Amino acid sequence: xxxxxxxxxxxxxxxxxxxxxxxxxxxxxxxxxxxxxxxxxxxxxxxxxxxxxxxxxxxxxxxxxxxxxxxxxxxxxxxxxxxxxxxxxxxxxxxxxxxxxxxxxxxxxxxxxxxxxxxxxxxxxxxxxxxxxxxxxxxxxxxxxxxxxxxxxxxxxxxxxxxxxxxxxxxxxxxxxxxxxxxxxxxxxxxxxxxxxxxxxxxxxxxxxxxxxxxxxxxxxxxxxxxxxxxxxxxxxxxxxxxxxxxxxxxxxxxxxxxxxxxxxxxxxxxxxxxxxxxxxxxxxxxxxxxxxxxxxxxxxxxxxxxxxxxxxxxxxxxxxxxxxxxxxxxxxxxxxxxxxxxxxxxxxxxxxxxxxxxxxxxxxxxxxxxxxxxxxxxxxxxxxxxxxxxxxxxxxxxxxxxxxxxxxxxxxxxxxxxxxxxxxxxxxxxxxxxxxxxxxxxxxxxxxxxxxxxxxxxxxxxxxxxxxxxxxxxxxxxxxxxxxxxxxxxxxxxxxxxxxxxxxxxxxxxxxxxxxxxx
Numbered sequence: 001x002x003x004x005x006x007x008x009x010x011x012x013x014x015x016x017x018x019x020x021x022x023x024x025x026x027x028x029x030x031x032x033x034x035x036x037x038x039x040x041x042x043x044x045x046x047x048x049x050x051x052x053x054x055x056x057x058x059x060x061x062x063x064x065x066x067x068x069x070x071x072x073x074x075x076x077x078x079x080x081x082x083x084x085x086x087x088x089x090x091x092x093x094x095x096x097x098x099x100x101x102x103x104x105x106x107x108x109x110x111x112x113x114x115x116x117x118x119x120x121x122x123x124x125x126x127x128x129x130x131x132x133x134x135x136x137x138x139x140x141x142x143x144x145x146x147x148x149x150x151x152x153x154x155x156x157x158x159x160x161x162x163x164x165x166x167x168x169x170x171x172x173x174x175x176x177x178x179x180x181x182x183x184x185x186x187x188x189x190x191x192x193x194x195x196x197x198x199x200x201x202x203x204x205x206x207x208x209x210x211x212x213x214x215x216x217x218x219x220x221x222x223x224x225x226x227x228x229x230x231x232x233x234x235x236x237x238x239x240x241x242x243x244x245x246x247x248x249x250x251x252x253x254x255x256x257x258x259x260x261x262x263x264x265x266x267x268x269x270x271x272x273x274x275x276x277x278x279x280x281x282x283x284x285x286x287x288x289x290x291x292x293x294x295x296x297x298x299x300x301x302x303x304x305x306x307x308x309x310x311x312x313x314x315x316x317x318x319x320x321x322x323x324x325x326x327x328x329x330x331x332x333x334x335x336x337x338x339x340x341x342x343x344x345x346x347x348x349x350x351x352x353x354x355x356x357x358x359x360x361x362x363x364x365x366x367x368x369x370x371x372x373x374x375x376x377x378x379x380x381x382x383x384x385x386x387x388x389x390x391x392x393x394x395x396x397x398x399x400x401x402x403x404x405x406x407x408x409x410x411x412x413x414x415x416x417x418x419x420x421x422x423x424x425x426x427x428x429x430x431x432x433x434x435x436x437x438x439x440x441x442x443x444x445x446x447x448x449x450x451x452x453x454x455x456x457x458x459x460x461x462x463x464x465x466x467x468x469x470x471x472x473x474x475x476x477x478x479x480x481x482x483x484x485x486x487x488x489x490x491x492x493x494x495x496x497x498x499x500x501x502x503x504x505x506x507x508x509x510x511x512x513x514x515x516x517x518x519x520x
Contacts, residue, residue, distance in 0.1 A: 103137050110140075146210050149180060173489040174223045181489035184224055187217055189482040192467040195447050225463040227492060231503055232286070232469050238504070239272045239286040243307035244329075244430050246271040248438035249293065249314070250445050252464070255456050265461045266293045267445055267468070268301060271437045273476060277430050278372045282506035283476040285441045287468040289461035295319060302326065308428065310435045313418060328421040331435035332358060335418065338411040350398050350408050354415075357391045365433050373429025380426045388423050392416075441472050470505075477505040484508055 120127060156165040173181050190196040198217040205212045239245070247270050253262040268290065273283035290297040295316025302309070302320055310329040311317050320326045336358045342351035364384050368376045395412050402409040415422075425431035445468065474484040487508055495503060 103139055144186075144208070146183075146205075146208065171493045173227060173493055174220065177220070177223070179220050181486050184220055184489050185482050185485035187220060188224060188467055188485055189471065191221065192464065193444065193471050193481050195444070221463060224489065225466045228470060228488060229466055230497065231488065231492065231500055232466050234500055234504065235284050235469055235473055236286045236288075238282075239270050239284050240302075240305050242272040242274070242281075244272075244274065245302075245305065245307065245309055246273070246432075246435050246438035246441075247298065247302075247309055247311040247317070248435060248442060249298075250442045251293070252289075252445070252461055254291070254458060254461055257457070264292070265458065266290050266297070267442075267461065267465060268298060269438050269441045269468075269472075270301065271441050273437050274430060276369050276432060277376060278370055282504075284473045284505070285469060285476060287441075287465040287472070289458070289465045291458050291461075308424075308431055310432060310438070312435060313414070327424065329424055329431045330418040330422045332361065332422065333434035333436060333439075335411075335415045335422070338414055342408055342411060346407075348408055350402075351411070353394075354391075354411075357387065357394070360387055361433060371429075376429035377427060380429070385423075385426050388426065392419060444468065444472065474505045477509050479505055479509055479512075 116128070118128075151170055153167050153169065157163070158165070173179070173184055179187075187198075187201060190201055191198060198221070199214045201217060202212055202214045247268070249266050249268045252265045252267050254265040255261075256263045266289070268288050269285055270288075271283070271285045272281075273285075274281055275283060288301060293316065295314075295318070298316055299319055306325050308327045308329050309317065309320065310331065312331050312334050317328070321328045336355065339348075339351040339354040339358075342348045343355055361384055364379065364387075368379050371379075395416055399409055399412045399416070402412070425433055470485065470488070471481040474481040484505060488503055492500075492503060501507065
């Protein structure tokens with residue numbers, strides 16, 4: 001029985017009125033907790049709808065603090081709730097139904113059968129026979145464990161000519177390294193997928209009885225990066241062969257050698273994902289690193305690209321649009337965000353109306369997601385264009401009534417400056433209304449940046465780009481990143497370079513489908 005949060009007095013000496021007061025007090029406390037939990041859940045949901053990025057790191061810290069408070073309230077509520085007893089009536093139990101989550105079928109089952117202690121009826125001594133059973137399941141966790149794979153290669157000698165025969169040594173992901181592909185995949189996924197720095201991983205492994213110092217883990221990361229870089233180049237070519245890309249960048253602190261301080265590098269992301277417009281082409285993302293945020297970097301990254309670039313209003317992209325080979329498609333979410341901040345801070349009526357108008361455009365996008373480009377274009381021209389024309393006129397009219405120095409005027413001016421490019425999505429069904437695909441790909445970087453604090457060098461930033469490319473591309477194709485990395489590290493060392501495309505995430509996903517559904 002769990003420990004009660006306070007000691008109950010002797011109920012026999014307690015007056016009914018006092019007992020009722022105690023119950024009412026506890027009930028009121030429970031209701032207060034529930035009310036606070038509902039309020040916090042709503043607030044967290046609202047904050048989570050805000051986009052990731054440099055400007056929202058403060059929001060992320062708010063979410064973390066609120067979630068900690070929510071956890072505390074839920075734990076308090078569980079401690080205060082009366083514990084069910086055998087005497088609890090059936091009616092009481094039915095009044096508060098508890099929805100039990102169905103546990104995944106693919107998990108292994110360990111069956112424990114509990115037979116009655118008595119072998120025969122204690123009343124008439126008759127033989128007991130089974131006429132049914134009650135089954136309940138409990139989810140259990142098995143701690144991660146290490147194992148040693150010992151490879152034994154007997155040396156065989158011919159009795160006739162003394163010739164010695166021995167099987168070749170099995171390949172290793174890292175030459176003469178002791179780490180197997182599963183361990184390497186786990187270390188890499190923990191660092192770049194779950195944002196767990198190597199020194200913390202080292203401490204965790206030490207608790208499990210395996211001493212792996214941070215420098216050893218770091219060496220494994222570097223050698224794995226070199227091994228996997230050729231596949232990242234294939235992914236880059238696939239991404240850049242698209243006719244529409246999502247692009248964005250985010251700052252990454254980088255340790256400045258000899259100073260003990262950090263400077264700001266940048267991770268760039270380019271996403272190919274046309275599934276919202278009904279395409280069957282596999283999605284992928286390519287990350288790359290630069291030591292600063294100068295516009296020359298995206299200009300070099302996209303030197304051979306021709307098509308539509310969905311991106312924010314970063315000035316470094318502007319030169320790409322000059323000759324017309326790359327068409328600009330701005331992000332409506334960025335326009336909306338400026339008005340949303342005004343609405344929250346000042347309850348601005350103009351900002352509120354802007355948010356409502358943008359919301360109607362997003363409602364249309366939700367309806368046509370997954371349809372073909374032609375279908376999307378037809379619906380947008382019929383329904384979104386009148387809304388956009390009306391909004392454009394309203395923005396110009398509202399701007400004339402405002403002080404040029406006001407924050408609301410600045411938000412309107414930002415929208416009007418981008419307007420000719422913003423409405424391009426109406427006439428091109430391939431284009432999205434916003435750049436959310438790129439921003440989603442950067443979420444892991446934003447979370448990891450707070451955990452590992454900085455990259456050790458520019459080379460470390462380049463290594464991070466390699467693993468973010470593989471992990472985020474695996475996610476886009478519905479794969480478990482750790483399972484995908486394990487597959488790569490098992491095969492890539494001996495895989496023919498001319499057939500390296502076979503190791504791309506979507507090809508691995510197809511091979512899994514064939515294993516799970518051989519008839520297909």
